[in-house]
């Protein structure tokens with residue numbers, strides 16, 4: 280059963296209790312997998328597919344024939360759903376595109392900043408205990424909008440050695456270039472270092488379980504990563520007027536992802552707390568993924584009762600959840616006070632699942648409290664900025680003394696000389 284705590288009686292570590300540092304055995308496992316993939320490439324990937332996914336893989340790359348078969352197997356109405364979701368996601372992410380700028384800073388001086396898409400992006404799509412075609416759309420569409428030249432996707436194959444057809448259909452809908460059948464830490468290693476089949480990429484994005492998240496942390500530096508998007512989290516901030524059955528359903532929508540998922544209710548009403556606690560016990564047994572949801576709720580779930588709504592918002596800001604539902608009559612009245620949350624679901628009619636699948640904002644979001652400094656996946660993750668500087672000779676001449684002075688104060692004579700030499704008569 281989910282436990283109820285009083286906010287003012289909790290210590291900060293009891294509130295947070297999510298750690299992005301994996302346990303030592305996960306760290307060691309991931310280190311060994313990365314080293315193995317670097318040493319043995321495709322052969323190691325095939326062995327891990329057999330070991331972890333019970334999948335015998337001959338060719339790691341998904342063929343055009345497999346893609347055609349996947350499309351043929353899809354219900355036309357589901358393809359329509361994919362298209363509609365993709366349209367919403369594309370429309371939202373197009374708003375994120377930044378403009379280059381140029382600044383005339385004085386006579387003969389032009390400064391500027393330009394955006395360039397990264398060349399090769401690797402997208403990890405989870406496929407262990409559930410298939411996530413929605414994640415394909417969320418991760419590939421911003422890369423396309425950003426103008427990435429090559430988008431490579433990896434996802435674990437099922438026991439039949441095939442990738443879930445809905446994942447393939449979503450990948451094509453989103454505009455993927457290449458798809459490979461590999462998952463877990465080994466997929467991350469392959470994308471970072473390359474293998475005979477899989478090209479090394481510049482940046483790896485996408486969520487995954489603790490092995491995937493740990494591997495991404497470890498290859499960071501060799502490649503870019505988006506964020507630590509680990510086991511899912513939901514924090515429902517709800518007042519006493521909220522419907523306990525709806526709140527429980529929303530908590531379970533994330534609890535069913537992973538036994539490590541974290542469903543949290545923060546409320547100013549002990550009555551709602553007890554009603555939701557009871558309602559969870561009614562709804563959990565009805566779920567096909569009841570075992571996962573049960574472990575998530577009992578081990579990583581909690582209900583926090585705060586003295587008032589203000590303190591409840593403080594609790595939400597400390598927890599910094601991946602998803603924050605604001606189940607209040609006027610969510611806009613508190614929006615300004617919410618500082619730390621990956622994605623905010625405003626009002627009583629916005630179950631988190633609306634954002635997971637359809638509304639348009641990204642569902643790949645920072646977890647484990649990293650919403651304090653990280654943002655949702657977006658177009659920004661697939662571009663980089665370069666600044667540029669243009670001075671005419673006259674413009675440089677006017678400030679040469681200043682630059683040389685600055686350089687000499689740092690003891691860097693060569694810096695100074697590189698400026699002044701341009702104005703020496705015999706040069």
Ligand SMILES: NC(=O)c1ccc[n+]([C@@H]2O[C@H](COP(=O)([O-])OP(=O)(O)OC[C@H]3O[C@@H](n4cnc5c(N)ncnc54)[C@H](O)[C@@H]3O)[C@@H](O)[C@H]2O)c1
Pocket residue numbers: 308327331332404405406407408409411414435461462463464465486487488489490491508509510511536537540601642643644645646
């Ligand atoms: N934050 C987000 O945006 C977001 C979005 C969707 C899903 N998620 C999360 O993604 C995760 C998906 O997890 P999943 O497990 O279903 O799929 P996954 O694809 O992330 O992981 C499956 C892989 O994990 C590896 N693995 C499993 N057990 C292992 C072991 N004992 N040792 C080494 N490797 C092992 C295997 O290689 C397997 O292929 C969930 O935690 C879910 O909550 C997060």
Ligand SMILES: N[C@H](CO)Cc1c[nH]c[nH+]1
Pocket residue numbers: 411413414510511512533601635642643644
């Ligand atoms: N809630 C997940 C992010 O934590 C995303 C997702 C995909 N499918 C369903 N849910």
Ligand SMILES: [Zn+2]
Pocket residue numbers: 511532533536635
């Ligand atoms: Zn979800």
